[in-house]
Structures are given as C-alpha cells and as structure tokens.
Amino acid sequence: MTFESPIIEWAPLAPVLIVFAAAVLGIVIETADPKVWIRRRLQVALALVATLAAAATAALQWSVLDGDGTRVVVDRIICDRHSLIWMVMIAVFAALAILLFSSRVGGDDAFAPLAAAAPGSEEEREASEKGLAQTEVFPLALFSVGGMMLFTMVSDTLILFIVLELISLPLYVLVALSRRRRLLSQEAALKYFLMGAFASAVYLFGAALIYGGAFSTSFTIIDTAIVQYHGREALVLVGTVLALVGLLFKLGAVPFHAWTPDAYQGAPTPVTAFMAAATKAAAVAALIRFLYLAVHRFEWEIAPVLWTIAIATMLVGTVAAIVQTDIKRMLAYSSIAHGGFVLVAVTSFEREALSAAVFYMLAYGLATLGAFAVVGQVREVTKDGSLGAEATRLGQWAGLGRRSPWMATAMAVFLLSFAGIPLTAGFIGKYVAFKAAFDSGGWPLVVVAVLAAVVAVFFYVRVIVLMFLTPVPEDLKDAVEVTESTGPSLVVGITALATVLLGVVPSVVLDLASNAAILVP
Amino acid sequence: MTEHMNPYVPILVMIGVATALAVAGVVVSRFIGPHRYNKAKLSPYESGMEATPGAAGGGRVPIRYYLIAMTFIVFDIEIVFLYPWAIAYERLSLFGLVAILSFLALITVPFVYEWRRGGFDW
C-alpha cells in the first residue's frame, strides 16, 4: 500500500486560516491569563485585526484571481468569485460585530462577568464587583466567523456538516452569556441549542440518504450521479429535502424559524447582531452552493417546496412582526421575513439570483448590524440613577428622536432600508431579488413578496412615527437614556452611510456582485 | 485441530472460562461456605451506614463533573485519529507527521487552558 500526500491549494484558504489562527491565539492569551484589562485589549485588537485582515486578503485574492476560481481540494472545497465576495462580506460584518462586542456602557460590556455563576448568586455579584470579564467571547466568535467563511467554499455534504457545527457551537454559547436578563438568555441558548442539534441531525440524515443514492458526498459527483444512476435519484431527492432542513434552519425559514425570536431576544444584543447578519449570509451562501451545484437537476421537484417555504416565511415573518411589542423580537421576525425575501431570489435557479442574493444579504446585514447597535444603546435607567438593561419595549422608544436625534435618524434609515423604500440599499436589494425571480417565471411568488413587503412597511414606519412624532411620555422622561458609546456609534455611522450609499449609487457593488455570479463545480 | 482455526475461537473459549469461573465462585461458596449470621452481618452495607432510601439532595451532582466528561471525550476523539496514524506512520511519512502534530497541537490548546484556569483543581 502506498500513500500520496493530498493536493491542497493553501493560498485561497488564507483568509480563513488568518481567522482561525487568531482564534487559537486568543485561547492562548486566555491561557496565559493576564490582567483583565490587558486581556480585553489584546483580544479586541486581535479579533479586529484578524477579521479586517481576512477581509483584505479575500479582496486581494479577488483582484489577483485569474479565471473563475481555484479548487482547494478537488470536488470538496472550492474557492471561486462567489465564495470570495461572501467571505469579504462576512469578514466585514464580523469586524463590525466585534466593535459591538467590545463596547462598554457604564464600564460594563454586554456579557456576563462570570458565565458559570448562577444568575443572581453571590459569586456573580462578586465577579461583577471585581470587574471580571468573559473575554473568551472574542476567540469563540472568531471560530464561528472562520467557520462561516469556510462555509461559503464547501462543496461537500460531509464537510458542510462539520463546518456547520463549528459555526453553531460557539454561537450556542455566546447566546447564553448576556449580562442582564440572564435567565432569559440561558433559556434562549437552550432552545437554540436543542433546535439546532435537531436540525443538524435531520441534515445528517439527508446527507446519508444522498450518499446512499449517489455514492458520494461531493456536490460535483452528486450532480452527475443524479443523471447517471437511474432508479436511485429518488433517494437523493428525499435526502436533498432533509438536508435543506438543516440549511434553512440556519436561515430561519418557516417552519424552522421557531428558535429565532427567542434566541434573538435573549442573546446579548451584539451577538444578536452578529447572528442575524453574518450567520444568515453564510447560510444563504451555502444554500446557493448546495442547490445550484449539487441538486439543480431537481429544480422541478424542489422548486415547489422552496416556493412554499419562501411564501410561508415572508407571511409569518411579516404578520408576526406586526403584533410585537419588543423591538428585538420585532427585528427577529423581520429577519425571518427577510430570509423569505432572499429565498424568492434563490428559488429561481438563475444566474441572476447569485448576484441578487449577494446584494440583498449585504443590504440586509448592514442595516441589521446598525439597527441592533442602536438597540444596544437605548438603556433603562434604574432607580439609583445607574444604567440598566436595554429598553426594548416599544413604548420606551417613544420620542427617541428628541433624546438622540442622530441615533434615531440612523435607526430610521435602517428601518426604511428594511422596508425597501427607494434611495436605501434595501430597495435595490428587493428590486434585484424580485427581478431574478420574475425573469424566471416566478411572478406569483413575486406578487406575494411585494404584498408582504407592503404590509411590512407598516410596522417599520410605526417605529419611525414612534421615535419622531410621539412625545416622550411624562413617566418615562428619566427612565430611559440613550448612551452614545464610541464603538456602537462608529458601527451605526458606517452602516447608515453604507446603506444610503448602496441605495443611491448601487452600481459599483452591483457590478461586483454580477461578476461574482460564478460557481465553479 | 484444523490448520486454519477461526481466530475468534480462543476468544469464545476465554469468554466461556470466565463465565464458568464467575458462576462457580458464587455457587460453590453457597454450598461449602460456613453460614453464621447475625443482625449486623445481614444489614445492607453503605459505607457502614443504614442504606438511604433515596440519594441525598435529589441525587444531583455538581456541574464541575461535566468538565471531566468533556475532557475525556476530547482525548477519546484524539485516539480515533491517532490510531490510524500510528499503524501507518511510516507510509504517511512527513506529511502525516505534520498533520497529526498540528492536530495534537490544536487539542493541547484547550487542555492547557483548562489546566491553567484551574479546571482540574478540586
């Protein structure tokens, strides 16, 4: 028996390797256990540098890439223009999220000082007084980011599963680490974990059935096997439907959305922002690669399933968002609806959809990061005058425009972008997404999508009206305060600016996105 | 005895011998052992105390035991990869060595972290 070393193209992996190396280095820093303030600074700097360097490296690779892409491991991991643009997007989202992670209000960050201490216990109070901080959140987030970036390149059902776990594990834990309302946060994490584990199991079952039918886990080989092996394609089809469950779960599509409102509400707000923006982008990227490379020959069979899910997602997300009274929950349902809108494009199985999905998720992710950054700044004031938990009840947002005009204005921009009002990125995103579906004959889907979008305008505008046209209620005058910390303010500024720019001059990014509409098998 | 004896036959014989010995130990002592009982001898033994009806405190153990289980799993999975490498290290050559060493280095990081954070202190 002989052994030949595998051929691996390492260069395209560089952005991912940078993030992973930083994550491991972060754990090493934790091991060395320096003083809290040193540890914090090191971790924040490391995470920021790593994510920005990863974004820059991926962008550099885009510019020097000769042809459509590189096969890192033949038939298993493929780096093409499509995965590169997603990688840049995810890395930028991650860098913005790290800024939110590192922000502190009144000396406290968003995370529990000592996660292992029982909520309300003596140990917790002691840890809080000593100023401890659970700085492991940075390396954990980096593991997740690295996984997401790798996710966009994977073209193999088995590797996809392992990377899916690498993305999910740190997220489950991060959700549980909220400093305030800890029981809610732990409950959210448990729900997210149980549902996530179940979805992973269903995905794995699907992947096993696909393997049974196609005798391979590689997308490329599955694709040819569907034609070659007559009589077994039904097995691949059933497997495909089950495998889609796992991916649609991460996207939060109905009926696999049940975890979203609870997890988004209970998680520390920076983590919510990170999950909503980056995880969703990674899920869409992997979904596209799986659908378009492995099983696109089943278009006729899968399309009705995806159509049903897309319609249900848009409707449930929109209708449920209307009745929410908590801003985080409302944004969670709105993010479900947005998952439906991007599915509208994806179901078309057209090349246009690739660039539409990229642009849509960019517009949505930027607005989401900004919106949650604002949410993290609106704080309750406790009786002794110190800053408490986030004021997430919609009633507490009344008159926000007077408390902090520019934060409220930025929030209005994000909400308008969510609603898809012209001159914002969201409008262009919806336009290209719906156009992709329309051109491939999916007009009934587009009609439903437009109706849902119109209804959705209602609850976005309601928040804007609440912020600007409703006066501050007398009893809440001193009970709510908008802090304007540096990190989140920076994030809000960047994302608001980008949202407007993408809405006014979208052509640059649209061109890039259409260049990225290439999948290398 | 045939020339190619099934390799599992000795194992079966061993299982048989072991079972026979275990059963014999119980049965024989029942017949030839002395039978002198008193109250203390007949009482059930739990560190010498009266057996408790239910576990104290509802039978819950502290969460820190979970860390031990977790550490065990990490090493267990390490074996899964170490074994194929160990039996084929010559063939896998330098590439295999680098691959397994980097994997081991990765595994060592959380181990050292756990140790330094006092995860093994009781």
Next chain:
Amino acid sequence: MGEQELFWVMSPVIVLASLTLLFARKAVYVLAGMIVVMIGLAVFYVTLEAPFLGMIQVIVYTGAIMMLILFVLMLVGVDQKESLRETIRGQRWIALAAATGLVVLIVTTVYRIELPIRDIGGMNDGGNPQVIANALFGEWVLVMEILGLVLISAAVSAIVLTHLPRSGDRRSQAERAEERVRARLNPVNKPMPGVYARRNALDVPAIDPEGKPVPASISRVLKARKQDKDGSEWRAIGKDEAAE
C-alpha cells in the same frame, strides 16, 4: 453464521432497545437502551467489514458519549421526571402526523429503490485501518484539522459555562492546624466513629474512656441529614445479645 442471519437476529434487539427512548419512564433506562443500540450498530459495522468503525463506535459512542449523557442525567438528577403537560394543545398529534408522513415518505422511497450490489472486495486490502489512514490523511486531512477546531471551541465553551474559579486562596492543612491552635480550639483530630463491637460504621458515635458516646465523632453532614445513630442498638452488652 452469515450476515443475513446476524442482521435478522440483531435488528429486533436494536429496534426493541430503541423503543425505550419512547416508552421508558426513567432516563437511566433510556440510557441503557441506547447503549444496546450503539453496541448493536457496532456489530453491524463489523459484519459489514468496517471493523475500525465498529471499534470507534464502541469506544467513542458507547464509552464517551454515553458517559457524557449519563453525567448530564446526574447533573439534572437521576430521578427527575419530565413534565408531559402540553403547552400547545394537540402538539403531540401534530408531531405524530408529521413524523408518520416522514416515515412513509422515506420507507416508500427506500423500498422502491433497488441498490446495485457493489463489489467492494479488495477495498480493505492491506487492512481496514490502513485504508482509513490513507483516506484520513489524504483528501480528508483538512477535515481532521477542522475537527480539532471544533473540539477547541467545545472544550472552551464547556469551561466558560461550567467552571467557577476558586474564590480566595486555598489554605494548606498546616495553616489550618495553626489557626486552630491560635484560636485555642481542640488541636488534635476528632475521634473516629464506630467503635462498638457489633457495628463499625460511620453513623455510630465513638465511645470515650468513661463509656459515653462522643457526638463529635460523627460527620456533621450525617447529623444534618439525620442519618446518625445513638448506638444503643449495637451496644456490646444488652438484651438482644442474649437472644441471639
């Protein structure tokens, strides 16, 4: 015995054991059932000429994963029972209907399909673990490294969520003895419990030279749980002694 016969012997065992997941009242029984399932699967793997996978199944799943689940049961409390109250009405029936649909779909699909008999003779040439070594360090080597990363995040997460650092410094035995002497407390060890002739147990007090029991010789934990005895039952001289 051929593969077929073994399959028909093992399958009912596995299916029956897996039913404990649905019907067993106590979580520990479920665990025992799962162990049977895992070992049964290992038997299948070995008969299907994947001995390495079979061994891994026993070592990792039956050994480590089951132990982890057992630990979790112990954390929750072995005797805990789940509340079966439905928070959403009719949830059980909806779930049952959906599950039946899924089972029908999968069974009919798999039933209709005729899998070709693949000739895998020679696949294990040179030994099964050797072949696996080639694959694992060949095209799957990156996956192995990614798994290393998964393990790091899992282990670190476990510490973050469960490990409470010791607050305050730990005092050594010598320091504690010195403190006791300084505080003018009893400097020597407490007497050991259980010196009665008929019972040498933790819950019976020691006896001092005057023949009186020493309450301090019993662990205060046992006293708190009311599991201690005064020892009269086992006094060497007594009425019951004569009766026996």
